Amino acid sequence: LAAASADEEAVTARVRADLASVGVRAAARPVAGLLDQARAHVARVALERDLGDEVAALGLPRVDLAALAEGVEQGGIAVLAGELAEQGLR
Amino acid sequence: MTTPRGRASSAPGPVDVERLLADPGTGILVCCGAGGVGKTTTAAALALRAAESGRRVVVLTIDPARRLAQSLGLTELDNTPRPVPGVGAESGGSLDAMMLDMKRTFDEVVLAHSTPEKAEQILANPFYQVVSSSFAGTQEYMAMEKLGQLRAEAERDGSWDLVVVDTPPSRSALDFLDAPKRLGSFLDGRFIRLLMGPARAGGRAGLRVFSFGANLAATTMSRVLGTQLLTDVQTFVAALDTMFGGFRERADVTYALLQDPTTSFVVVATPERDAMREAAYFVERLTSERMPLAGVVVNRVQTLAAPALTAARAAAAAEQLDEVAASARTERRTRGRRASDRGASPDVADSPRQTAALLRLHADLAAAAARHEGHVRRFAAGHPGIPMSTVPAAPTDIHDLDGLRTVAGALGG
Numbered sequence: 001l002a003a004a005s006a007d008e009e010a011v012t013a014r015v016r017a018d019l020a021s022v023g024v025r026a027a028a029r030p031v032a033g034l035l036d037q038a039r040a041h042v043a044r045v046a047l048e049r050d051l052g053d054e055v056a057a058l059g060l061p062r063v064d065l066a067a068l069a070e071g072v073e074q075g076g077i078a079v080l081a082g083e084l085a086e087q088g089l090r
Numbered sequence: 091m092t093t094p095r096g097r098a099s100s101a102p103g104p105v106d107v108e109r110l111l112a113d114p115g116t117g118i119l120v121c122c123g124a125g126g127v128g129k130t131t132t133a134a135a136l137a138l139r140a141a142e143s144g145r146r147v148v149v150l151t152i153d154p155a156r157r158l159a160q161s162l163g164l165t166e167l168d169n170t171p172r173p174v175p176g177v178g179a180e181s182g183g184s185l186d187a188m189m190l191d192m193k194r195t196f197d198e199v200v201l202a203h204s205t206p207e208k209a210e211q212i213l214a215n216p217f218y219q220v221v222s223s224s225f226a227g228t229q230e231y232m233a234m235e236k237l238g239q240l241r242a243e244a245e246r247d248g249s250w251d252l253v254v255v256d257t258p259p260s261r262s263a264l265d266f267l268d269a270p271k272r273l274g275s276f277l278d279g280r281f282i283r284l285l286m287g288p289a290r291a292g293g294r295a296g297l298r299v300f301s302f303g304a305n306l307a308a309t310t311m312s313r314v315l316g317t318q319l320l321t322d323v324q325t326f327v328a329a330l331d332t333m334f335g336g337f338r339e340r341a342d343v344t345y346a347l348l349q350d351p352t353t354s355f356v357v358v359a360t361p362e363r364d365a366m367r368e369a370a371y372f373v374e375r376l377t378s379e380r381m382p383l384a385g386v387v388v389n390r391v392q393t394l395a396a397p398a399l400t401a402a403r404a405a406a407a408a409e410q411l412d413e414v415a416a417s418a419r420t421e422r423r424t425r426g427r428r429a430s431d432r433g434a435s436p437d438v439a440d441s442p443r444q445t446a447a448l449l450r451l452h453a454d455l456a457a458a459a460a461r462h463e464g465h466v467r468r469f470a471a472g473h474p475g476i477p478m479s480t481v482p483a484a485p486t487d488i489h490d491l492d493g494l495r496t497v498a499g500a501l502g503g
Binding site: 024030031032040043072 | 362363364394395396397398399403407410411414441442444445447448449451452455457458461485486487
């Protein structure tokens with residue numbers, strides 16, 4: 001996705017062509033929107049990675065838990081507990 | 091202002107931040123909500139906006155994220171409001187920011203309410219040192235206390251005309267409101283009475299029987315807890331007891347301040363079930379306590395840059411493109427490593443796969459956006475007449491003044 005920030009026009013044209021090939025008619029604006037979303041996502045992931053590096057620099061054992069879109073109710077806690085156990089936390 | 095805040099017409103729309111901040115009758119803004127919903131950021135954004143529209147503002151933050159604190163010039167936790175450089179010069183406003191130091195605030199209260207010898211005795215007490223830095227509710231109480239102090243200072247020397255407060259990252263948004271009562275009932279509670287028994291009742295004939303019982307309890311407790319700790323606790327409580335009136339009185343004054351028409355509450359939430367439920371409790375509580383509610387701010391609401399494309403459509407198209415990409419790969423393999431193929435840019439060959447990734451990301455975001463919108467709608471339906479603003483989720487954290495300005499802009503709808 002980092003390539004998405006390369007050559008704006010060429011990328012837009014390619015994405016539009018790809019979309020058209022599967023029957024999605026998209027004007028330039030929604031395509032620009034998709035690319036904006038991708039850029040935001042890249043920024044987010046980069047931030048997470050940087051902060052992850054800071055944590056790693058502490059040299060402590062670390063486990064990662066996935067974000068729970070629906071919150072901790074309806075089994076969310078059990079999901080997290082399962083992840084902890086899978087990542088070796090006993 | 092013609093209509094009371096918080097009781098707008100049937101379709102209230104977003105919080106009228108502009109009017110709220112411009113109204114000289116708004117003297118205190120309290121941002122409250124569950125932990126981790128962006129109270130500090132909201133408080134800072136409102137304070138900045140107010141300062142840039144000409145108010146002289148002090149913002150009390152509690153435990154701000156490091157980078158946000160730095161952008162406000164808060165490099166140390168010293169309980170002193172300091173000017174945020176370069177804010178409000180054009181409008182004639184100003185912004186001071188401070189970080190709450192819970193322990194120091196507690197110390198100040200002790201110093202203000204007892205004789206110097208007694209204060210020294212209390213401050214040196216090990217039990218006090220624990221209570222003042224970690225007792226449940228202390229932070230909430232001290233935030234209240236600090237609010238009272240800032241307000242008094244503002245009135246005394248006219249340094250500020252608006253105090254914006256962030257509230258502690260409690261488990262529950264209600265803790266802030268309950269703090270004064272909780273501290274009161276702690277000091278008034280049976281446990282404390284029991285501890286106080288020997289220390290206070292000694293020598294009073296009429297209380298001998300009670301004293302005997304209390305002594306027995308104390309003896310038992312000292313066996314469990316250790317004599318030194320119990321002595322510390324008793325000394326602490328006896329000392330605190332003498333300032334009890336002061337504490338309770340001040341808590342009452344601060345609580346009354348919260349009911350004052352110059353105070354407005356901003357309830358902060360994120361579009362998740364737990365946070366929205368806390369917000370609902372808080373809104374109901376504010377209403378029943380007759381505390382003025384400016385409105386609800388929902389932070390981190392997912393917005394879409396390509397809203398016309400539905401999640402389902404995007405997901406389906408992504409799947410189709412994946413098939414295209416897969417068959418293109420197969421074709422390339424069967425055609426072998428012909429020289430002419432090497433010239434093709436890997437970027438172009440990978441295009442369908444990348445476009446599929448864009449679509450899949452969009453599908454995820456669209457699902458989140460729909461979920462968020464559902465939470466916001468349900469809340470609005472359940473609480474008609476309450477102004478509500480949504481702040482779009484930012485890709486990265488808000489950590490500078492420009493970020494705060496963007497948030498403030500979104501708050502105004």
